[in-house]
Amino acid sequence: MDEFGSIRHWTNGRQSGELLHGQGVVLGIGDDAAVVEAPPGISGALQWVLAVDTMVESVHFNEATMAEADVGWKALAANVSDIAAMGGEPRHALVSVSAPGAWGPARIRRLYDGLYACADHYGVAIIGGDTTSSPAQLVVAVTVVGTVEAGKAIRRSGAQPGDAVFVTGPVGMAAAGLHYLLAAAALGGGQFVPPADAAAAGTAALVQAHRRPAPSVRAARMLAARGTVTSLNDISDGLSSEAWEIADASGVRLLLRESQLPVSGSMAVYARSKGINPLEWMLGGGEDYVLLGTMAASDAKAAKAALMEAGLPMYLIGEVEAGPAGVDMIAEDRHSGHRAEQEKRIPIQKKGYNHFTD
Numbered sequence: 158m159d160e161f162g163s164i165r166h167w168t169n170g171r172q173s174g175e176l177l178h179g180q181g182v183v184l185g186i187g188d189d190a191a192v193v194e195a196p197p198g199i200s201g202a203l204q205w206v207l208a209v210d211t212m213v214e215s216v217h218f219n220e221a222t223m224a225e226a227d228v229g230w231k232a233l234a235a236n237v238s239d240i241a242a243m244g245g246e247p248r249h250a251l252v253s254v255s256a257p258g259a260w261g262p263a264r265i266r267r268l269y270d271g272l273y274a275c276a277d278h279y280g281v282a283i284i285g286g287d288t289t290s291s292p293a294q295l296v297v298a299v300t301v302v303g304t305v306e307a308g309k310a311i312r313r314s315g316a317q318p319g320d321a322v323f324v325t326g327p328v329g330m331a332a333a334g335l336h337y338l339l340a341a342a343a344l345g346g347g348q349f350v351p352p353a354d355a356a357a358a359g360t361a362a363l364v365q366a367h368r369r370p371a372p373s374v375r376a377a378r379m380l381a382a383r384g385t386v387t388s389l390n391d392i393s394d395g396l397s398s399e400a401w402e403i404a405d406a407s408g409v410r411l412l413l414r415e416s417q418l419p420v421s422g423s424m425a426v427y428a429r430s431k432g433i434n435p436l437e438w439m440l441g442g443g444e445d446y447v448l449l450g451t452m453a454a455s456d457a458k459a460a461k462a463a464l465m466e467a468g469l470p471m472y473l474i475g476e477v478e479a480g481p482a483g484v485d486m487i488a489e490d491r492h493s494g495h496r497a498e499q500e501k502r503i504p505i506q507k508k509g510y511n512h513f514t515d
């Protein structure tokens with residue numbers, strides 16, 4: 158059973174709707190974060206948005222790919238990104254650390270340097286956590302608490318035929334950065350050894366994208382305020398996987414246009430230098446922590462202009478069509494330079510990161 162099947166197997170339909178309702182649950186398992194009614198007295202105008210994400214040494218990072226502070230930054234950033242994916246504002250975080258002997262106080266303190274840097278950047282207060290030993294590897298789990306205007310959380314399930322599809326940043330850079338770091342480590346026998354060649358210049362941005370993702374909170378808040386966004390999902394597992402999640406939850410087909418996907422020049426140059434099609438990383442690499450969403454086509458250009466005005470990128474990459482649920486891509490016509498007379502439509506598989514494979 159794969160990761161997503163396992164979650165369904167463990168949880169589907171196991172608590173009564175009455176209990177969930179009684180505890181104020183607006184939206185439970187199945188989206189980027191849960192939404193819960195704020196108790197009366199906090200503010201009837203807001204709801205809580207709650208999520209937890211974990212990083213495990215050797216699965217999400219190793220000594221060669223991330224410094225301690227990067228692990229702290231990314232552990233919180235991945236959570237902040239889930240709040241952004243609901244259109245929410247991140248506010249508080251709880252941090253659980255399980256540390257093996259190799260992670261002494263000085264290393265964990267550096268992890269907290271990164272956590273606090275991310276927390277300060279996004280205005281998140283770290284309000285508690287938990288600490289245990291671990292037999293072998295470091296595990297850091299962050300729970301994030303945010304708020305959203307009551308009834309305004311943006312789910313994965315609202316995409317409508319005719320909507321525009323957008324992303325809030327380039328995809329594939331983090332995967333390229335990971336490839337570069339692992340290749341450099343292989344050269345250095347486990348330690349990061351920067352290759353001598355000057356290709357390293359273009360790879361700094363890739364390494365930064367992998368180590369210090371910058372979730373699209375401001376873009377999400379601006380987009381949510383327009384009231385025209387119909388679905389939102391952050392890209393942790395890969396564009397194709399997240400597009401499938403929106404398609405499945407909404408019962409629609411997402412049509413992506415290859416020619417409109419935001420390609421980073423340094424990512425494409427690096428991929429080709431390794432004989433890899435950049436599209437592989439763009440569709441299936443993951444850890445981009447930008448947002449994929451759908452919105453009313455009539456507001457898409459104005460939304461893009463408003464974000465651009467604020468210095469925030471937004472790319473219109475396709476359209477939503479009526480079901481059956483799935484994802485298609487119109488392939489770029491590389492040869493003519495013109496729109497092909499017959500557009501080539503390719504079905505896109507849900508091919509992203511999966512913790513358990515079948």
Ligand SMILES: Nc1ncnc2c1ncn2[C@@H]1O[C@H](COP(=O)(O)OP(=O)(O)OP(=O)(O)O)[C@@H](O)[C@H]1O
Nearest residue numbers: 164168185186187188189190191210235239393394
């Ligand atoms: N062990 C679990 N028990 C209960 N619910 C879970 C469990 N694991 C995941 N979920 C829920 O399943 C849904 C999907 O989780 P998933 O982790 O795939 O989403 P995500 O956090 O957006 O993605 P990623 O972890 O790749 O960043 C979420 O609503 C999440 O809260």
Ligand SMILES: Cc1ncc(C[n+]2csc(CCOP(=O)(O)O)c2C)c(N)n1
Nearest residue numbers: 215216217218219393394442443444510
């Ligand atoms: C050393 C090392 N090997 C592989 C990867 C790739 N990776 C790990 S988890 C994940 C998806 C996001 O995680 P999650 O789904 O848990 O949020 C990806 C793309 C990495 N980062 N470091």
Ligand SMILES: [Mg+2]
Nearest residue numbers: 189239391393
């Ligand atoms: Mg998510």
Ligand SMILES: [Mg+2]
Nearest residue numbers: 209210211393
């Ligand atoms: Mg998760």
Ligand SMILES: [Mg+2]
Nearest residue numbers: 393394510512
């Ligand atoms: Mg995942």
